[in-house]
Amino acid sequence: xxxxxxxxxxxxxxxxxxxxxxxxxxxxxxxxxxxxxxxxxxxxxxxxxxxxxxxxxxxxxxxxxxxxxxxxxxxxxxxxxxxxxxxxxxxxxxxxxxxxxxxxxxxxxxxxxxxxxxxxxxxxxxxxxxxxxxxxxxxxxxxxxxxxxxxxxxxxxxxxxxxxxxxxxxxxxxxxxxxxxxxxxxxxxxxxxxxxxxxxxxxxxxxxxxxxxxxxxxxxxxxxxxxxxxxxxxxxxxxxxxxxxxxxxxxxxxxxxxxxxxxxxxxxxxxxxxxxxxxx
Amino acid sequence: xxxxxxxxxxxxxxxxxxxxxxxxxxxxxxxxxxxxxxxxxxxxxxxxxxxxxxxxxxxxxxxxxxxxxxxxxxxxxxxxxxxxxxxxxxxxxxxxxxxxxxxxxxxxxxxxxxxxxxxxxxxxxxxxxxxxxxxxxxxxxxxxxxxxxxxxxxxxxxxxxxxxxxxxxxxxxxxxxxxxxxxxxxxxxxxxxxxxxxxxxxxxxxxxxxxxxxxxxxxxxxxxxxxxxxxxxxxxxxxxxxxxxxxxxxxxxxxxxxxxxxxxxxxxxxxxxxxxxxxxxxxxxxxxxxxxxxxxxxxxxxxxxxxxxxxxxxxxxxxxxxxxxxxxxxxxxxxxxxxxxxxxx
Ligand SMILES: Cc1cc2nc3c(=O)[nH]c(=O)nc-3n(C[C@H](O)[C@H](O)[C@H](O)COP(=O)(O)OP(=O)(O)OC[C@H]3O[C@@H](n4cnc5c(N)ncnc54)[C@H](O)[C@@H]3O)c2cc1C
Ligand code: SF4
Ligand code: SF4
Ligand code: FES
Numbered sequence: 001x002x003x004x005x006x007x008x009x010x011x012x013x014x015x016x017x018x019x020x021x022x023x024x025x026x027x028x029x030x031x032x033x034x035x036x037x038x039x040x041x042x043x044x045x046x047x048x049x050x051x052x053x054x055x056x057x058x059x060x061x062x063x064x065x066x067x068x069x070x071x072x073x074x075x076x077x078x079x080x081x082x083x084x085x086x087x088x089x090x091x092x093x094x095x096x097x098x099x100x101x102x103x104x105x106x107x108x109x110x111x112x113x114x115x116x117x118x119x120x121x122x123x124x125x126x127x128x129x130x131x132x133x134x135x136x137x138x139x140x141x142x143x144x145x146x147x148x149x150x151x152x153x154x155x156x157x158x159x160x161x162x163x164x165x166x167x168x169x170x171x172x173x174x175x176x177x178x179x180x181x182x183x184x185x186x187x188x189x190x191x192x193x194x195x196x197x198x199x200x201x202x203x204x205x206x207x208x209x210x211x212x213x214x215x216x217x218x219x220x221x222x223x224x225x226x227x228x229x230x231x232x233x234x235x236x237x238x239x240x241x242x243x244x245x246x247x248x249x250x251x252x253x254x255x256x257x258x259x260x261x262x263x264x265x266x267x268x269x270x271x272x273x274x275x276x277x278x279x280x
Numbered sequence: 281x282x283x284x285x286x287x288x289x290x291x292x293x294x295x296x297x298x299x300x301x302x303x304x305x306x307x308x309x310x311x312x313x314x315x316x317x318x319x320x321x322x323x324x325x326x327x328x329x330x331x332x333x334x335x336x337x338x339x340x341x342x343x344x345x346x347x348x349x350x351x352x353x354x355x356x357x358x359x360x361x362x363x364x365x366x367x368x369x370x371x372x373x374x375x376x377x378x379x380x381x382x383x384x385x386x387x388x389x390x391x392x393x394x395x396x397x398x399x400x401x402x403x404x405x406x407x408x409x410x411x412x413x414x415x416x417x418x419x420x421x422x423x424x425x426x427x428x429x430x431x432x433x434x435x436x437x438x439x440x441x442x443x444x445x446x447x448x449x450x451x452x453x454x455x456x457x458x459x460x461x462x463x464x465x466x467x468x469x470x471x472x473x474x475x476x477x478x479x480x481x482x483x484x485x486x487x488x489x490x491x492x493x494x495x496x497x498x499x500x501x502x503x504x505x506x507x508x509x510x511x512x513x514x515x516x517x518x519x520x521x522x523x524x525x526x527x528x529x530x531x532x533x534x535x536x537x538x539x540x541x542x543x544x545x546x547x548x549x550x551x552x553x554x555x556x557x558x559x560x561x562x563x564x565x566x567x568x569x570x571x572x573x574x575x576x577x578x579x580x581x582x583x584x585x586x587x588x589x590x591x592x593x594x595x596x597x598x599x600x601x602x603x604x605x606x607x608x609x610x611x612x613x614x615x616x617x618x619x620x621x622x623x624x625x
Binding site for chain 1: 347348350352359360361362364391392394396397398399400403404504505508534535536537538539540542547549551554556561562563564565566568570571576580583584587588589591592
C-alpha cells in the first residue's frame, strides 16, 4: 500500500539567503532517488510538506517551476520550530519532501487570457513558480499579457532580486515592483502599498484573471480594487494558508467549512470563498 | 449466512480459543466503567454492559501511533531517512462492540479510506478486524442511534451480530469474515425458528425502548452560512471548558496531530489524537488563529459533525448516536439540543 505520509529523501543542494534581514532563505533540493523526481511531478500553485526528521513537517509552496529540471526549490520564512531548524541546516544535509499536495492555479482557464499577478511579501513563492512557468517558450504563447505587481516592505525584503531585474528587461512581461517605503536614492521602481500600485497600474479587467497572494491585510485591500476594475469573483484567485499537518485531508485541521485547504485548496476563487464560512 | 446459538459459557470458551488466530478484544469492567482490552489468561470479559466509556475506535486507530522511525546520527548511512515502523497487522476480533460503534467505524472510514488517499495504518487495521457486535437489549436514555441511521440491532458495519437471549447468544453471521470467525468456534448449534423469532422480539422491544429521538433530516437543506452565523453559538459555548472529553470519547472524531520525538539519535514520527476544541489546533506560526475563540471551536465541532460532513459526503451526520459526549460532558452540552437549535434556525 502506498504510504501518503512517507517523504521522499532529498539532499540540500543550495541555500540562498534572499532578504536583508536573513529571515528568508531559498532551499534547492535534489532527490536522492532520481525516480522520485518523476513521481514528484507538480503544477505551479501546489505545495509540499518539508520534513525535517526530529523536528517535524511544514507546508511550503513550491517556488520552482516544473519547467526547471533536476531540483525543486522552496523559500522559507523563519518563524518557529521547524523553519528555524531548517534555516540552520547546511548544504549536503539529508531531509525529506512529501507531495506535491493541494490544487493549483487554474491554468486551463488562464489560457488565452491576460494574467494579472499580485503578490506581497514572502507569499511570492508560488507566483515565482507561475511566472517562470509562463515565460517558458513552450508556454508563453498560451497567455496574453502578463502583468505583475509585487511589493515588499523595503528593497532589501524583495525575493528573487536577480530574476526580478531580468524580468524587468523583458518585453513579454510587465513588471510593477514596489516597496512600502525606502530611503534608497537609487531605487528605480515604485513606492507604495500593493493595493495602491494595483489601482494605478492595472487598467482593465477585460479578458483577465487575477491571482493574488500575500498577507491578509494586502488581500483585504486589494480585493475592492479588483472588484472596482470589474474583475468578477470567479476571476479573482487566491491561495490560502491554514495550519496543516497531514496535507492530505485526513487530520482535520485545515478546514474552512467542508473544504480542506490542504486538499481542496490552497487555491480558491473569490467566488468559492464567498460561499464558505469566513474562518481563515 | 448462518445463525448459530451458543450457551453463554460455550461462547466465552469459544472466544478464548480464538486467541490462537486473532488478537481478541473484549469489554471488561474497570472501576465504574467498561473498556475494551486484549483478551488474556486472566481477563474476565463482561458482555453484560451498556457501553464502554472510551469508544473502540482506538483498536483501529490508536491514540498514539508510531508512523516512521529514523536515525539522526550523521554516521548512519540512512541518516534522516524515514522508514515505516514495523507492526503487526494480523487478524483481530473485536467481540461485543455495540452497533453504534460499528457505525462509527463506517463514518470514520470515509475519511481514512477515500478515493484519493488511504491511511495505511487505519486501513490495514480495519481490514484485519472482524467486528462481532452485541445488540443492545437495554439502550440508555442518551442513546439516539435510531435518529442517525442506526439502531440497537443495526447490522451495518458488523461482521457478526449477537443477540442476548438470556442464557444464550444467537450469533448471526453478516459477512464472509463473520462466517469465518463463527466457523472457528466449537459448540453451538444451528438456530431454530423459535430462537430466531425470539431474537426478532428482543430486537423489536429494544427499538421501542429508544426514547431519545431527534430529527437530523433537515440539516442537509440548511444554508451553511446561515447556520455558521446563527446567534446561538456563543450562548451554547458559554459553559464549555474546552476539555476535549467529547472528542476523545467520540467514536467518530478522527482528528490527529503529527509530532517527531528523538531520544539518543533514534527518532520516531508519531501521530496522536488531537481535537478541534484546543486553541493550538489551528494556531499559525505567525500567531494568527482562525479559531482563537472558544465559541468558534465549539461551533466547529458541531458544524463539522452536523453540516460540513453532511454536505461533503451526502451520507448523514458524523455521529453514531452513542451518547458518550452527552453523558460525559462536564457541563452538560448536549448534541441533541444542538441539532434542535440548528433545525429551528
Ligand atoms: C499551503 C501553504 C503554503 C505555505 N507556503 C509557505 C512558503 O512558501 N514559505 C513560507 O515561509 N511559509 C509558507 N507557509 C507557512 C508555513 O507553513 C509556516 O510558517 C510553518 O509551518 C511554520 O512552522 P514552524 O515549525 O517554524 O512554526 P511553529 O509555530 O513552531 O509551528 C509548529 C507546527 O505548526 C504548523 N504550522 C504553524 N504555522 C503554520 C502555518 N502558517 N501554516 C501551516 N502550518 C503551520 C506546522 O506543522 C509546524 O511545524 C505556507 C503555509 C501553507 C498552508
Ligand atoms: S466535553 Fe463539554 S466542556 Fe468538554 S470540550 Fe466537549 S463540549 Fe466542551
Ligand atoms: S458526537 Fe457524541 S453521540 Fe455522536 S458519536 Fe460522538 S460521542 Fe457519540
Ligand atoms: S492538513 Fe490535515 S486535513 Fe489539511
